[in-house]
Amino acid sequence: MPTVSLRRVVITGMGAISPLGIGAEALWQGLREGRSGIGPLRHPDAGRLRVKVAAQVPASFDPAANIDERVLPMLDRTSEFALHAAREAIAQSGLDFRRNELGMRTAVVVGTGVGGETTQDEQSKRLYGENSQRAHPLTIVRLMTNASASQISIAYGLRGPTYAVASACASANHAIIQAAQTIRFGLADAAVTGGTEACLTYGALRAWEAMRVLSDDTCRPFSVNRRGLVLGEGAAIFVLESLEHAQARGATILAELAGSGMTADATDIVMPSAEGAAAAMKQALGDAGLNVDDVDYINAHGTGTLANDVTETKAIRLAFGTQAERIAVSSTKSMHGHALGASGALELVAVVGALRDGVVPPTANLDRVDPACDLDYVPNVAREMPVRAALTNSFAFGGLNAVLALKRAP
Amino acid sequence: MNDTTQQQVFEIIAKQAKLDVAVIKPESTLKDLGVASLEAIELIFDIEEHFNINFPDQQGANFDTDTVQSLVDAVQKALDEKAVAGEGSE
Numbered sequence: 001m002p003t004v005s006l007r008r009v010v011i012t013g014m015g016a017i018s019p020l021g022i023g024a025e026a027l028w029q030g031l032r033e034g035r036s037g038i039g040p041l042r043h044p045d046a047g048r049l050r051v052k053v054a055a056q057v058p059a060s061f062d063p064a065a066n067i068d069e070r071v072l073p074m075l076d077r078t079s080e081f082a083l084h085a086a087r088e089a090i091a092q093s094g095l096d097f098r099r100n101e102l103g104m105r106t107a108v109v110v111g112t113g114v115g116g117e118t119t120q121d122e123q124s125k126r127l128y129g130e131n132s133q134r135a136h137p138l139t140i141v142r143l144m145t146n147a148s149a150s151q152i153s154i155a156y157g158l159r160g161p162t163y164a165v166a167s168a169c170a171s172a173n174h175a176i177i178q179a180a181q182t183i184r185f186g187l188a189d190a191a192v193t194g195g196t197e198a199c200l201t202y203g204a205l206r207a208w209e210a211m212r213v214l215s216d217d218t219c220r221p222f223s224v225n226r227r228g229l230v231l232g233e234g235a236a237i238f239v240l241e242s243l244e245h246a247q248a249r250g251a252t253i254l255a256e257l258a259g260s261g262m263t264a265d266a267t268d269i270v271m272p273s274a275e276g277a278a279a280a281m282k283q284a285l286g287d288a289g290l291n292v293d294d295v296d297y298i299n300a301h302g303t304g305t306l307a308n309d310v311t312e313t314k315a316i317r318l319a320f321g322t323q324a325e326r327i328a329v330s331s332t333k334s335m336h337g338h339a340l341g342a343s344g345a346l347e348l349v350a351v352v353g354a355l356r357d358g359v360v361p362p363t364a365n366l367d368r369v370d371p372a373c374d375l376d377y378v379p380n381v382a383r384e385m386p387v388r389a390a391l392t393n394s395f396a397f398g399g400l401n402a403v404l405a406l407k408r409a410p
Numbered sequence: 411m412n413d414t415t416q417q418q419v420f421e422i423i424a425k426q427a428k429l430d431v432a433v434i435k436p437e438s439t440l441k442d443l444g445v446a447s448l449e450a451i452e453l454i455f456d457i458e459e460h461f462n463i464n465f466p467d468q469q470g471a472n473f474d475t476d477t478v479q480s481l482v483d484a485v486q487k488a489l490d491e492k493a494v495a496g497e498g499s500e
Contacts, residue, residue: 069428070449073452074448133464134455134458134459134464136455137448137451137452137454137455138448138451138452141448
C-alpha cells in the first residue's frame with residue numbers, strides 16, 4: 001500500500017434529516033445544546049407495542065419538498081431521508097457535477113442496515129394480513145437496499161462507483177470508508193456518502209422488543225441507571241473530495257477525513273469484544289498518522305446497553321492507554337437515538353461540528369456514572385475546548401467495527 | 411356499460427399521467443400520453459385494484475405502445491370473464 005501515493009480526503013458538504021430536525025445545522029445545534037430527540041413513539045400501532053419511546057424525525061418533515069413528483073412514488077422512507085440529506089450536502093459543497101464531467105468521477109456509497117423496511121412491512125401487511133393477491137408494482141424499486149444510492153446517482157447524474165453497504169449499526173461508517181478510499185486511491189475525485197435508516201415499523205419494533213435491549217423511557221449511555229437503547233431514524237449524507245480538488249476550486253473545507261479502521265471481532269453475533277473495537281481504533285489512528293496524544297474527542301458508539309458501554313470503555317483504554325483519561329468521550333445517541341445504519345453518519349455531523357466550532361457535544365441523561373465506565377463522558381452539558389482530532393466509533397451486531405479518524409480542516 | 415368502463419379507465423390514466431381526461435383518446439398510446447414504462451406498470455396496478463380484476467401475465471402485450479382502447483378492451487374482457495366465473499360458481 002505505501003508504494004502508491006494516497007490522496008487526502010476532505011469533507012466539503014453535509015446534510016441531515018434527524019430526530020433533532022431538518023438539516024445538519026439543526027442536528028448539530030440540538031446536540032451542542034444537549035437537547036433530546038427522544039419522545040413518545042408515534043405509530044399507528046403504538047397502543048399494542050411494548051416499546052414506548054423512539055427518536056423519530058419530526059412529523060413536520062415533508063418528503064415531497066423539492067423532490068420531483070414522478071420520483072416520489074418510487075421512494076421508501078429511507079430514500080426520502082437520503083435524497084433530502086444529499087441535496088443539502090451537495091448544495092453546501094457548491095459542486096456542479098456537470099462541469100468538466102465531474103459526475104463521471106463521483107462515487108455514491110450509502111450505508112443502510114435494512115433498506116426499505118417501511119415498504120417491506122406495508123407489503124407484508126397487504127399480502128399476509130389483508131390477503132391481497134397483489135403487491136404494489138414499485139415494491140422492488142422502493143425496498144432494494146441500493147435504492148438510496150441509486151436515487152442520489154440518478155438525481156445528480158453521478159456515474160462513478162455506486163452501491164450500498166450493509167453492516168447493521170456500522171453501515172454508515174463502512175460506507176463512508178469505502179467512499180473515502182475510492183477517492184484516496186484515485187478512482188474518483190468526489191463522493192456522496194453517508195447512511196440512512198427508517199426502521200420504525202411494526203414488524204421491526206416487535207423484533208427489537210423480542211431482543212430485550214430497548215429502554216422504556218430514555219437512553220442513558222455510561223449511566224448506572226441505563227435501561228437500554230432507544231431506536232431512532234434519519235440520514236446524514238456528506239460530500240467528500242480529494243484535498244487537491246477542493247483546494248483547486250477554493251471550496252470551504254469542513255474537516256479532513258484522515259483515516260479509518262475496520263475489524264471484525266470474530267467471536268459472538270451480538271456480544272462485543274473490547275479487543276476487536278480497540279484494534280479498529282488503533283488502525284484508524286495509524287492510518288491517519290495520529291498519535292494517542294493528538295486525539296481530543298471520541299464520539300462513542302455508546303448505545304446505552306450494559307454490553308456496549310463497559311466494553312467500549314475497556315476498548316478505549318486498550319487503544320489509548322493512560323491517554324484515555326485525558327480524552328473527552330461522548331455518546332450523542334443519548335439525544336438522536338440509535339438510527340442503526342445511519343448512526344455513524346449522524347455522529348459524523350457531531351464530530352465535524354466539534355472540530356469546526358471547538359465544542360464537544362455532551363452525553364445526555366448521564367445521571368450516575370457506572371463505576372465500570374471510568375472515562376470523561378462530558379455529562380449533560382457541552383464543553384468548549386479545542387478539538388484537534390477526533391475518532392468516531394461504530395460497532396455492529398455481527399461483531400463488525402468501523403472507526404473514522406477526523407482532523408480539523410487543513 | 412362499455413362507456414362506463416372506458417370512462418373509468420380514462421380517469422385512472424388521467425390521474426396517473428396528471429392530464430386532463432379530455433385529452434385522452436381511444437387511439438392514444440400510453441407512450442403518447444407521457445406514461446413511462448414503470449408508471450405504466452403502476453397504472454395497470456391501479457386499474458386492477460379499481461376493477462378488482464387480474465390481467466393475465468403479459469404474453470406479447472405491450473402496454474406502452476398499445477392503444478388506450480386496447481387497455482379498455484382488456485379491462486372489459488376481464489370483467490366479462492369475472493362475471494361468467496361468478497355465475498359458474500353459484
